[in-house]
Amino acid sequence: MAEPLLSVRDLVVEFPTRRGILRALDRVSFDIMPGEVLGMVGESGAGKSITGAAIIGLIEPPGRIASGEIRLKGQRIDNITPEAMRKIRGKRIGMVFQDPLTSLNPLYTVAQQLIETIRTHIDCSEAEARKRAVALLDRVGIPAAARRIDDYPHHFSGGMRQRVVIALALCAEPELVIADEPTTALDVSVQSQIIEVLKDICAERGAAVMLITHDMGVIAETADRVAVLYAGRMAEVGPVREVITEAMHPYTAGLMSSIPTLTQESDRLVQIPGAMPRLNAIPTGCAFNPRCAKAFGPCTVERPELIAQEGGRQVACWLYDEAKRREVPHV
Amino acid sequence: MIAFILRRLLQSIIVMVAVAAVSFTLFRFVGDPISSMVGQEASIADREALRDSLGLNDSIISQFLRFMGDALQGEFGISYRLQMPVTELILQRLPATVELALVSGTLAFVLGLSLGVYTALKRRGILSNLIMTGSLIGVSLPTFLIGVLLIWVFAVELRWLPSNGRGEVVALGDWWSTGFLTHSGRLALILPAITLGLYQMTLIMRLVRAEMLEVLRTDYIKFARARGLSSRAVNFGHALKNTLVPVITITGLQLGSIIAFAIITETVFNWPGVGALFINSVRFVDVPVMAAYLMMIALIFVVINLIVDLLYYAVDPRLRVDRAAKAH
Ligand SMILES: Nc1ncnc2c1ncn2[C@@H]1O[C@H](COP(=O)(O)OP(=O)(O)OP(=O)(O)O)[C@@H](O)[C@H]1O
Ligand code: SF4
Ligand SMILES: [Mg+2]
Numbered sequence A: 001m002a003e004p005l006l007s008v009r010d011l012v013v014e015f016p017t018r019r020g021i022l023r024a025l026d027r028v029s030f031d032i033m034p035g036e037v038l039g040m041v042g043e044s045g046a047g048k049s050i051t052g053a054a055i056i057g058l059i060e061p062p063g064r065i066a067s068g069e070i071r072l073k074g075q076r077i078d079n080i081t082p083e084a085m086r087k088i089r090g091k092r093i094g095m096v097f098q099d100p101l102t103s104l105n106p107l108y109t110v111a112q113q114l115i116e117t118i119r120t121h122i123d124c125s126e127a128e129a130r131k132r133a134v135a136l137l138d139r140v141g142i143p144a145a146a147r148r149i150d151d152y153p154h155h156f157s158g159g160m161r162q163r164v165v166i167a168l169a170l171c172a173e174p175e176l177v178i179a180d181e182p183t184t185a186l187d188v189s190v191q192s193q194i195i196e197v198l199k200d201i202c203a204e205r206g207a208a209v210m211l212i213t214h215d216m217g218v219i220a221e222t223a224d225r226v227a228v229l230y231a232g233r234m235a236e237v238g239p240v241r242e243v244i245t246e247a248m249h250p251y252t253a254g255l256m257s258s259i260p261t262l263t264q265e266s267d268r269l270v271q272i273p274g275a276m277p278r279l280n281a282i283p284t285g286c287a288f289n290p291r292c293a294k295a296f297g298p299c300t301v302e303r304p305e306l307i308a309q310e311g312g313r314q315v316a317c318w319l320y321d322e323a324k325r326r327e328v329p330h331v
Numbered sequence B: 001m002i003a004f005i006l007r008r009l010l011q012s013i014i015v016m017v018a019v020a021a022v023s024f025t026l027f028r029f030v031g032d033p034i035s036s037m038v039g040q041e042a043s044i045a046d047r048e049a050l051r052d053s054l055g056l057n058d059s060i061i062s063q064f065l066r067f068m069g070d071a072l073q074g075e076f077g078i079s080y081r082l083q084m085p086v087t088e089l090i091l092q093r094l095p096a097t098v099e100l101a102l103v104s105g106t107l108a109f110v111l112g113l114s115l116g117v118y119t120a121l122k123r124r125g126i127l128s129n130l131i132m133t134g135s136l137i138g139v140s141l142p143t144f145l146i147g148v149l150l151i152w153v154f155a156v157e158l159r160w161l162p163s164n165g166r167g168e169v170v171a172l173g174d175w176w177s178t179g180f181l182t183h184s185g186r187l188a189l190i191l192p193a194i195t196l197g198l199y200q201m202t203l204i205m206r207l208v209r210a211e212m213l214e215v216l217r218t219d220y221i222k223f224a225r226a227r228g229l230s231s232r233a234v235n236f237g238h239a240l241k242n243t244l245v246p247v248i249t250i251t252g253l254q255l256g257s258i259i260a261f262a263i264i265t266e267t268v269f270n271w272p273g274v275g276a277l278f279i280n281s282v283r284f285v286d287v288p289v290m291a292a293y294l295m296m297i298a299l300i301f302v303v304i305n306l307i308v309d310l311l312y313y314a315v316d317p318r319l320r321v322d323r324a325a326k327a328h
Helices: A048-056 A082-088 A110-121 A126-139 A158-170 A188-205 A216-222 A240-245 A250-257 A322-327 B002-029 B033-037 B044-053 B060-072 B086-121 B126-140 B143-157 B183-216 B219-226 B231-268 B274-283 B287-315
Strands: A006-017 A020-032 A037-041 A064-072 A093-096 A176-180 A208-212 A225-230 A233-239 B170-172 B176-178
Touching (some): A006 A048, A048 A208, A093 A158, A110 A126, A110 A158, A110 B231, A158 A176, A158 B219, A188 A208, A188 A216, A225 A240, A225 A250, A233 A250, A240 A250, B086 B126, B086 B176, B086 B183, B086 B231, B086 B274, B126 B183, B143 B231, B219 B231, B231 B274, B231 B287
Parallel strands (some): A037 A208
Antiparallel strands (some): A006 A020, A006 A064, A225 A233
């Protein structure tokens, strides 16, 4: 098997607060292969953005990585110096944020922001950087890029600004792009175009994508594999087809059935009862147990680990542990 | 751009006319100038003659128009107290105030900005917390108290610095005298400049800090970091520039009020500036001087406001409607 581009192992992220330590991520593990698109899904507050911030080394203090490892092409990047991490940001890992209206500095032209970023990472002249910038803008679909490049962000519409943001994230040719809900703030009419541009340009350059989104439709169309986060823990990871058509984890199954386009009969739209627990009130055992219809003996006692299954799938649920099931025969 | 400047100019003129009206009202209705000009023993006839010669018996409107016309030419009449043209009196005193305000304004701006940026960037540092605590003193102590304390420590106890007057001054041309060129002149500036600038400095510092912290939380700063820009580029190229936009306005006004606040400092340090002149004029109800001083302060504020607006315009591209290149 090829070496993963990014490998996250047992990542724990904690926020010290006045009322004790909040564990936003609790032993999260997953891999991203070179060139692949990994969809990251989960309810609001599940820890998707924190995962992205941890990878790129930008967790807001006093939040911190308490334990675990993050490796990029086999090399640890979670414990390197801030300066070494800075050189990785933008150059090897690019980031696209949710809101293009606020992601660009309003006081600088698009050209200034692109050229500054390119010249931070690539040794080249101003003119050369500009040429690259224009080509990139052209590639992400900005019409008349050579002229528009000297405009300020406020001259562009939301969709166009997100294209600029994508150009900025990709201008130093990173191997991995983390896109945190890149279309949530956009008009529905341009959402699919933006996803398409992002996907195509990354595919062209062989960059892998970690696509964080609420939109299972986008995941189904775009991602190669999908990772499901619940209350700061990984519930299930697997190839997108299989996970969507036959989810293993009861939480994933609930998520999938709540998508009308995937289940055809829209009257079957079921909401999972209850709400995700707050970080300071995660139940013992499986974090999902209060909402799970299939919960049984061990679920309230012991936390299920993420276990490899057939077909490159992984799931953290006692239902798939033969030994546990035998212990409690009535299930 | 032209329309913007014209509009701002028009607003400035309206403000000045309003201030002129207030000055004039003061001029016309506060106290009786005659009694402060002549001795107790002057006869009614003498007083009436003086009243006539000063034009105090004309109609209000024509007096106001005359006042405005004179003001436009820099004419504010004769000081009741000193029997000298007011304009000359003010021009004589102006260098002292301008030099003091210049030094303390620069001090306030440079220190306020650097300390504000420092405390924002090193939010959790011990030194930052010390500076912030110290700044509370600067904001809450009244100016005269700071002046008196400084005099006590540096002039009375340590005997390092003078506490009185401008020291030796050198004439530059016919109408300017400077204290910058002599040793005693520079020494004399130190305590008054600190006294006058301290409050403005702490205010600017706290404002810059608050604004910078706000900017550091924005998405575009996070995105700038996520692109791997150096912390210098992020903090100074991106964050500081955005911090300056809202800070410009208030800082400009603070610098204007330094001249206005100079009254207290000049009194404490016996500084021969226009502020001290104003205080003495109030004491003697020397209305022409008071009116001229009011107009001068208003003019300074209006000019500063205008400059601030133009700066704002230069810094923030969102205000410029240069190209109507709206995206699709
Ligand atoms: N600075 C912080 N201090 C304390 N807790 C935090 C902080 N930042 C995030 N959290 C907590 O970490 C958890 C995960 O947050 P995160 O932003 O990763 O969620 P998310 O999955 O991205 O949700 P959304 O879909 O709403 O973006 C949340 O419960 C949040 O309360
Ligand atoms: S471990 Fe138990 S509670 Fe958790 S999802 Fe599986 S069955 Fe439900
Ligand atoms: Mg998020």
